[in-house]
Amino acid sequence: MHKKSSLIFALSILFSVLLIFSCGQGAKTKGDEKVTIEFWHLDIDDTMAPVWEGLAADFMKANPNVTINITVLENEAFKSKLTTVMQSGDPPDIFRSWGGGVMNDFAKSGLLRDITDEVKNNWSSKIGAGPIGVYSYKDKIYGLPYDMGGVGMWYNKELIAKVGYNEPPKTWSEFIDCVKKLKAAGVTPIALGEGDKWPGHFWWVYLAVRLGGKEAFDAAVERTGSFKSESFVKAGQLLKELIDLKPFQEGFLSANYGGDQAGAMGNGKAAFELMGQWAPAVETAASEDGKGIGDKLGFMPFPAVEGGAGKITDVMGGGNGLVLGKNAPDATIDFLKFLTSVESQKKIITSPIGGIPTALGAEEAMTDPNLIAVNKAVSQAGYFQLYYDQYLPPAVAAVVLDSTQALFAGTMTPEAVAAAVDKAYEDEM
Amino acid sequence: MNLENRLKSVYNKKIINTSFFKGNQLPVFWLLIAPSVILITAFILYPVFNTLFYSVYKWNGFGPLVDFQGFRNFERIFSDQRFWNALKNSGIIVIFSIVFQLPIAFMLALIISRNNSKGIIVFRTIFFLPFIFSEIITGTIWTFIYHPTNGVLNYFFEVFFPNANYTGLLSSPDTVFGAILFVVFWKYFGFHLIIYVAGMQGIPKEYYEAARIDGAKAHHILRHITLPLMKPALQMSLFFSIIGSIQIFDMVWAMGQGDPVHAGETAVVYLFKFAIKQQKLGLGSAIAIIIFLICLVFNIFYQKVINEEKA
Incomplete structure (x- = not known):
């Protein structure tokens, strides 16, 4: 009697298991035919x-x-x-x-x-x-x-012409001047969707690329140097100076890229955005009239930083x-x-x-x-x-994104950002 | 009478024919319980023990488990200020629910439960409506409402307080958690209200009539009739409220993923960010174990203290 019961028990388990797995079975046909x-x-x-x-x-x-x-x-x-x-x-x-x-x-x-x-x-x-x-x-x-x-600087030709720029600023200090003039003229200088974090990390990375060039990054990655080195700290400091000018649209810390940032550019409400090759397409899609700003949109490389080791031709x-x-x-x-x-x-x-x-x-x-x-x-x-958030392992990328957002929110110092990134990289390697 | 005694009495009275489960009927017994045993083992017990196992490794989810960490994952979590902030936020939601949400819902239920006029029914439906929306939809709706430039709230400020300089409640680390807390209240308030209203309508009118004839005042009725008879409803709503508060995730995720700068993170959002977003499965498992233990302790406490009182 006992034997029979355990047999039925075993069979019932087998049956249930088959029932569960029969749904998830997807056979792949391989070979020459199909x-x-x-x-x-x-x-x-x-x-x-x-x-x-x-x-x-x-x-x-x-x-x-x-x-x-x-x-x-x-x-x-x-x-x-x-x-x-x-x-x-x-x-x-x-x-x-x-x-x-x-x-x-x-x-x-x-x-x-x-x-x-x-x-x-x-x-x-x-x-x-x-x-x-x-x-x-x-x-x-x-x-x-x-x-x-x-990634490069996309700009609204009409808006910067308003404050006297027929050509876009070529260096960081000229860019900062331009931002100040735009701000004074009541124009939102920069569109940013920092709720998504990666649009903001572009700024920090590009400044580091301009300041330290390939050498600084390679040294940090190969651990002969570090993300706490001068070019990464300085990148944070320059960015902090920009952030302190309050150049972004209202509520940028929770804004997203696809609707808010691209929308501000596509509707002609902001002068600059730092974005990749997809920017014109997304701006057009996010604009109210579905057309974007068309010919008024210009592209220029990220400004050169005076005294930096990187060249203006270096690209992230x-x-x-x-x-x-x-x-x-x-x-x-x-x-x-x-x-x-x-x-x-x-x-x-x-x-x-x-x-x-x-x-x-x-x-x-x-x-x-x-x-x-x-x-x-x-x-x-x-x-x-390659953008840091893709180049670095996900755990380090998350720290880069979180820390740069904290820099934009004013809750972390440039030094703390560099230190946090370095620690995350050290932990992961 | 506790559950054990009750079962014993059922057994002694032979309400269930116990011989059915003996001898040659035993296989049927196994056959009947096999599906639930297998499902619970496969989808609850096995994952729980697996998580416990992963929590002592450093692992990104790919390849073999090799990097044994002992309790280092737990040490890292306990020394992370973000974890304590997330736990604090979850705790605030729990306390907020108990101290504000449930009592207010109860008081409102007292007012509307004895009244079935059309106006009251419409009113009740409006309060219950937010609970019907899924968490993600609720989060998305409120993201629009709070939006810094296109939101309803921004429009409100522009019209009534043009000088207020509204920049979006979800955009600042100082206001984001308060904004989320309000939505939690808005969404679940109606749920508790309906539980109370249903409970109160289940209390026979005769009790109140008898009490009034005996000269009982409103506070006597509340203390000696409504509250004792509402105990099961209160216990249930308390349980849902606490477990729900600890596990809250979707809505917070939809309202900016607990950011900016982690100010709005709850315990489960913190878990999700590490385990799924950053692919730190070992560390994430350790966080899951901690949340699991918190829920377990609460559950034991609830079973022992709150449920025992009923007997």
Whole structure:
């Protein structure tokens, strides 16, 4: 009798377990015949998502044995869900990435597919070494960018002309003067969505890039120097001087980028914003009339800082790319080849996704003079620094973002910011 | 009478035929409880013990657990000023709920529970309405209301106090937590009000009539009839209020993620930022264990003290 009961007990457990897991079973067909590629991206916008669908459809037409399953998630949801599937050890075959520290963590844990040989010996288009470097970890390539640009100063020509500037200020002290004049004239000098934190960290990083150049950053990262060194502290001090002028729109500490900051620029209410190559597109989308400020928008490199070791041609930036998961079938490499080809990139940059192409030759299709200027700045950069919040591991990036926000809020000193970043980096390494 | 005695009496009276679970019916017993045992083990017990296990490692969630930390994760949390601030904020929400929200809801319930005119029903519905919204929607609505330039509140200040220089309540470390606290009150007030109203309407009218005939005054009625008979409702609302306050997350997240400069962080927001955003799963697990222990201590206290009193 007892035996029978335990048998039934065991069977009932088995049954329940089967019931639970039968729902989560997704078989992947591999081999020569049928291949399925899981593709994750985050261009959830109604006008952007169809661009990827179209490219995937074109690829499937040319390769009838391949099926591409697209998953589209909103930015924050994308990051959370990707983290979860990575922790379970089952990455998508090809997915959106910014390269840098987050990608490096994945690579370190063997979750990505190494495509170094293919990219070096057998690729359809030519992509510069700088952009590829962002998607490499320890000399191995795990993905490629389709868009790579730089952060710079976007300005409203009409508003700065009001206070006597026909040309934008070229140095930091000229810039500070311009800010003071704008403020006196009742114009909001700078738009900032510091609730999102990363827009503000651009200011601190760019000042550090201008003050210390490549040497200061490399020394801090390789631990021959430190983030407490002079250029990082000085970057905070210069930024603090700017913050003390109260140059931002009201309530900037809780403002976001996409609506508030881009909206202030797109509606012609603020003179400057420090932002990446996507700025014109987002400003247009956030403006009340849906047109933005059009020709009145100008682009210039971040001002040179007097006495700094960095050059005005040094660029901080980054872009968007695609990375392969460890279980990606071979067809995924062909798909990435297809997406980074000159023809596909021309399609992407002329679509609502926009951006700056990485495949040499695709830039012919660019029409916006501002984006051409960004592209020129990036291609001529002697030192290209990926944004810290992407370059550094997530735990350190969070401290950089939190600390710079505290600097903007006036609750941390420049010295404390530098010390906090250095401590976080030390802890993580 | 406590639960154990009650069960014993049920057992002795053979209300449940206990022979059913003996002998050849035993397999049926196992079959019946297997699904819940498996589900609770898989989705509650297993994660809890796993979290306990992770909490002594430094781990970003990828690859094997190798970097054993002992209690260092806990030391780091206890020495972090941000943790104490987040815990303080959660504590303030708990105390605020007990001291202001519940008594005010109770008093309002006293006024409206005996009145079923149309006006009162509309009034009651309006108070209950915020509770129907999801936390994220509530947070988003109030982010719009508090917005520094386009918000309703800004418009209000522009019209009535043009010199006030309103810059958005969620934009300053000094005001952000107060602004969140107000929304917590706004959202959950109606929930407690409805519990009380329902409880009071369940008290038979005859008690009040009898008391009045005996010459009882309003405060006598409240002290000797309403309060004792409302005890189950009060206990339940207290329990929801405290556990809910400790676990509060979504709404705070929607209203600026506890920032600027961490001023509005609650315990769970702090947990989420470390465990999910920064991928410090070991440290995050340690924070989760601390919050779990706080809830557990409260729960034991609640079961022992508050529930025992009922007997």
